[in-house]
Amino acid sequence: MSNLNAPHGGELVDLIASEQQLEGLKSEAGNLASWDLSHRQLCDIELLLNGGFSPLNGFMTESDYQSVLDNMRLADGTLWPMPITLDVSEDFAAKVAVGDKVTLRDPEGVVIAVLELSDKWVPNKTEEAEKVYGAADEAHPAVNYLFHKAGNVYLGGKVIGLELPNHYDYKALRDTPAELRAKFAKWGWRKVVAFQTRNPMHRAHQELTFRAAREQEANLLIHPVVGMTKPGDIDHYSRVRCYEHILNQYPEQTTMLSLLPLAMRMGGPREALWHAIIRKNYGCTHLIVGRDHAGPGKNSQGEDFYGPYDAQELLQQHEEELGIKMVPFQMMVYVKEKAEYMPIDDVEEGMTVLNISGTEVRRRLQEGLEIPDWFSYPDVVEELRKTKPPRHKQGVTVFFTGLSGAGKSTIANALMVKLLEMGGRPVTLLDGDLVRKHLSSELGFSKEHRNINILRIGYVASEITKNGGFAICAPIAPYKQTRREVREMIEEQGGFVEVHVATSLEECERRDRKGLYALAREGKIKEFTGISDPYEAPETPELYIDTVDCTPDEAAQRVLLKLESMGFIK
Structure with a gap:
């Protein structure tokens, strides 16, 4: 490895192994502990290896990490504002020790680099959130990632690259x-x-x-x-x-x-x-x-x-x-009288200023409305219309959530039939019990397994949505964070409508056909939602339904009216 003097900027760190090193590293890599890089880690390591993150020569040590949090500088005083760390699970961290080497692979199993492990520590994530992002507020996407997706242990050390991550596009x-x-x-x-x-x-x-x-x-x-x-x-x-x-x-x-290829924070x-x-x-x-x-x-x-x-x-x-x-x-x-764009500070009093916000552009795309030529170029708008067609041509997921016995499956079935009657788009029902049987039969009912099950439902729904269909999901989905992950996964592909079937616990127990609540009260079913495990009610669902005061037909009709008001059906 060497530093490359370049005509622009400072020196670039070169972390790609020499041909002499490559031979030994390739044969060694198969015998080392191996970590599959997440999407964000893959972005980070590409910019480490290609010099984009110069002067970093690997994932940060604990001293560099702490110094960046406190002072926006590496331990040697070099200005650097963002922690670049390799976060891993506690299970994986227990398998490796300082002084070890770790193989880093892409999602296809290709060895990208070898980490020479010099530091291993458990970070204070709240401190990281407050110092780097200004608040430990999960509305911030990086804070949400830090608390719910990043591993709990950080590894630091120099990396030696075998090859840059491969891209097939552009x-x-x-x-x-x-x-x-x-x-x-x-x-x-x-x-x-x-x-x-x-x-x-x-x-x-x-x-x-x-x-x-x-x-x-x-x-x-x-x-x-x-x-x-x-x-x-x-x-x-x-x-x-x-x-x-x-x-x-x-x-x-x-x-x-x-x-x-940057992972923004x-x-x-x-x-x-x-x-x-x-x-x-x-x-x-x-x-x-x-x-x-x-x-x-x-x-x-x-x-x-x-x-x-x-x-x-x-x-x-x-x-x-x-x-x-x-x-x-x-x-x-855009100044109407001049028919041109101007810096806002240069606009004279009395002139007519035209502007369209990002929110308004999205609304016009969703509703198939005109986007004026003064705002954008016709070929750019055409590309955006391909990606974001009007809502009535998009796929959409209707995601019911609520306690066991709330009436989710009944309403979901009624909605499915009404959408099939209307025609125009394929309709798929992803009922909690059916998914358990066909997609998640090996899973239990621990919090971890329930989350995996919901994320599987979300993934299937996102594929249906991406391909223009209606996905109707009816799991309990008790956890706010998991529902957020499902929403983010699906909204990348099309529409997402969350329906909280907010039937009370007392009413759900009264309806208890399977006797599950009674068994949970007796302690024979552990971690049962609403009894021994919490249900985190949605704070801002698109629709709120209490089945005590409406029939399944009426509830399904309310969902149809909501879909119509949001532009998903015409």
């Missing part, structure tokens, strides 16, 4: 930092402005990026994230097709598109600093930083997690140390 657009720096040098691009995005680009984005590059007398790199972004974002395949269309709107040989100010370091490693000299850069939206109290200009202020404090200049994002608005 190979011509996937440049390593060294490759991108070499292109800039070859083309004579001495000043390069990077534009970070996780969303499709419209006319306002084209205008502000063009102006930013022109004002700096620099070339422009559109550098979208195609690793992990915020749940609910448009998939990167659709976005890249949009970016390819929008490239035609820039003067020739001034602008290029390259893809960044939506960490606001710290993330902006992180993005700047990464873009410096990719050879850029400037980074456009917008209002609420990499912000995750609202917290549990309905307030923004970060101030609108916190990211700009933090990066401004450190841009000299980093050696990359910030270009502040000026909000661009």
Whole structure:
């Protein structure tokens, strides 16, 4: 391994093994403890191996991790705002010891790297959430990931790469930092402005990026994230097709598109600093930083997690140390009288400002309404319409949740029949008992197994939804976090309508045909929802039904009316 001097930026760390090392590592890897990398870990290790995370030479040690939390610096004082750690399960952590080597594999089992384990520790996740993201609030996607998806033990140490993760998509657009720096040098691009995005680009984005590059007398790199972004974002395949269309709107040989395999944390100010370091490693000299850069939206109290200009202020404090200049994002608005976009600060009093929010764009796509040419380009809108057709053409999951005996299965069956009568889309019922029989027969009723069962139902429903069908699910699904994971999984593919069948515990016990509640009261059934295990009621379901005061027909009709009001049926 060596450091590569490059024409742009500082030195890049090269963690890929030499040919001499490769032979020994390949034969050794099969005998080591092996960890399958998650999607986020795979993104992280790609940027470690290709130099995008220079000067890191592996997953952080405990001292580096703690220093980053406390000071936004590595233990040696180098500015670095985001912890990059290998989180693993407690079971796996118990199998390895400091001094061991660990094989790191992709989901297909291909060996990507070997970790030389130097540190193993149990982090204080609440401290990490508060120091890195500003609050231990699970409304923040990274905090939710930290508490519910990340392993409880962190491993640190140097990594030696055998090969970069393989991508089958957009190979011509996937440049390593060294490759991108070499292109800039070859083309004579001495000043390069990077534009970070996780969303499709419209006319306002084209205008502000063009102006930013022109004002700096620099070339422009559109550098979208195609690793992990915020749940609910448009998939990167659709976005890249949009970016390819929008490239035609820039003067020739001034602008290029390259893809960044980053797993975003939506960490606001710290993330902006992180993005700047990464873009410096990719050879850029400037980074456009917008209002609420990499912000995750609202917290549990309905307030923004970060101030609108916190990211700009933090990066401004450190841009000299980093050696990359910030270009502040000026909000661009369309001025009717001038028939052009202008920075909002330049708009004179009395002028008519036109703007469409992201929420309004989604609504227009969902309802098949016009998106005006002044807002976006026709070929970009066409791509978005392919990905996000009107709601009545999308697949949708109706997810019933409630206590045993609440009436979920009865209403679900009635709804299935009514949807089959209407026709137009295939309908699949994923009843809790039927799924248990055909998909999860090996599972018990522990909390872990119940969660696995619900996630299996969610996965099948997401595939049905993706392919334009109706999926009707009727499990108990007692846990809020598991339902959230199912919602996120399905909303990437289409619609999700949660129906809380909120029949009281007393009424459910009174109806108890199978005698399950009685057995639970006697202690013969352990961890029974509502008796010895909690039911976490939904806080904001799309629909709330109490079957005490309505028949199954009436309940199913209420669901149909809700689907109609949301635009899923016409």
